[in-house]
Amino acid sequence: MSATTEHLERAGHDSDGHDYVEHHPDSFYVKIALALALLTGLEVTLTYVDIGALFLPLLLTLMVIKFFMVVLFFMHLKFDSKWFSFLFYTGLGLAVGVYLAFLATFRFFMSS
């Protein structure tokens, strides 16, 4: 394999000029998965204990943390091009905004 080909193939994994450099060892992903499992266990435990008004905010916080752990580390959005983040977060932000407005229109937050 020529030096040029090697360089091109390495670049082939690289969508924004810094892909290979940023990749982590497998143990990193195992640690992330363990953290996700622990957070899921904590979520389930919360449903069996009475913590009053803290229940909902805590559960939603754990959900958001898990969501972004997968997006940032497993989907590599933290290390990839900002354009990919822009496309995904635009869709996500639009969905959250539109459907919060939708639920507010139907007085969802007043009745719950």
Added chain:
Amino acid sequence: MSDLALQPTQASEDVHAAGHDDHGSHDDHGLVHATSTGLSNNKLGMWLFLGSECLLFGGLISTYMLYRGRHSANLGPDQIYDIPFTSVSSFVLLMSSLTMVLAVTSAQRRDERRMNLWLTITALLGATFVGGQVYEFTSFYHEGLGFTTSLFGSSFYTLTGFHGVHVTVGIIMLMALVGINKRGRIPGDRAEVVELVGLYWHFVDIIWILIFTLVYLIPS
């Protein structure tokens, strides 16, 4: 210049030097081709698709949230959900994200044997999750909750059913990837193809993270 500014990468400059054209991302030999953005068009397309999928599932989740209280006295979320069972299913799907990311890293290291192994394990974990969902649906149906029993039932089956279909499509993609790879017919950059399927799979996982909390864990 901001981070979002589009600049040709070193790779694209090298490709010009190598005499490749400006369109597409990779050829059949895995060599990168320059794009006008300097980014992989395939990945750009996948992220755009995933962004649009947020809107689809956002609508389904919102509809469920709105109608989860519209049910008969004994067939509501608090009566029929089996949290321990769904927790195990959620754990299985979460772990499939780990095996998927390990398949991607194996592909990037060009370790085909491990890549195929991790892809197969991911597909099996996904199949376990779908099997659990089929069991759950059957169990709910026998308890009396049909698709048209109540607005709660309709919105619940539509949301979780759509998610289940996405997981099933992901399993088909994973098994197809293993089969095509064994015949050596994956076009272009193999690692990128695996990464694209991985992005889809992780997306299905993050949607379940939302569904598990918003649908199952928060009482009606």
